[in-house]
Amino acid sequence: MAAGAPNHVGTIPNPANGTTDQNKQTQVTDVPRVVDYWQRAQWLRAAVLGANDGLVSVASLMMGVGAVNKDAKAMLLAGFAGLVAGACGMAIGEFVSVFTQYEVEVGQMKRDMIKSEQGERDLEMAMEKRKSIPNPMQAALASAFSFSIGGLVPLLSGSFVSVYKIRLLVIVVVVSLALVAFGSVGSLLGKTPMTRSCVRFMIGGWMAMAITFGLTKLLSAGGLEI
DSSP: OOTTOOOOOOOOOOHHHHHHHHHHHHHHHTOOOOOOHHHHHHHHHHHHHHHHHHHHHHHHHHHHHHHHOOOHHHHHHHHHHHHHHHHHHHHHHHHHHHHHHHHHHHHHHHHHHHHOSOHHHHHHHHHHHHHTSOOHHHHHHHHHHHHHHHHHHHHHHTTSOOSHHHHHHHHHHHHHHHHHHHHHHHHHHHTOOHHHHHHHHHHHHHHHHHHHHHHHHHHHHTTOOO
């Protein structure tokens, strides 16, 4: 090439670099959000426990009354009273329990901060830890709401059946389906084995209804009638 000739050779962009940059951006963008199942378990426990208690308690109470009284009105009144009393009891019990846990953990954090020589750093760590402590009011409302939802299932399923034996059968079938549904939801939210979760829910519900029905029937055989 002659001296002084213009150099037409420029910098050629490397397609590989552009692809690499795009891949990096895609990787950064596509990073999956990490779910903290420990924090989720705090409210999930209260919600699942409340729904299961409402379902099993109200159904068992209705089955127990149905063991000695075939009147649909008596079963519905017992179920409604159990729903209201159970929801209030769950809310109060959960609030007291979680608030006690809250006070114990906060008190322990304060004692650890006093003993530590790294005050500011430990304060930041304590504040982060405090965010993971369950909220008493949130737990109480979750328990009361979920108990009411669970209790409405047997209450409504037995409201429209006038024949005694069919009413009992409908309650058992509907409650069993609801137990499977609650077990499935709890398994999906908590990422636990679904089959074992559903089996635990169903066996527990069946045992509660059978024991309540049987013992009440036995008590009625001794001369007590409603």
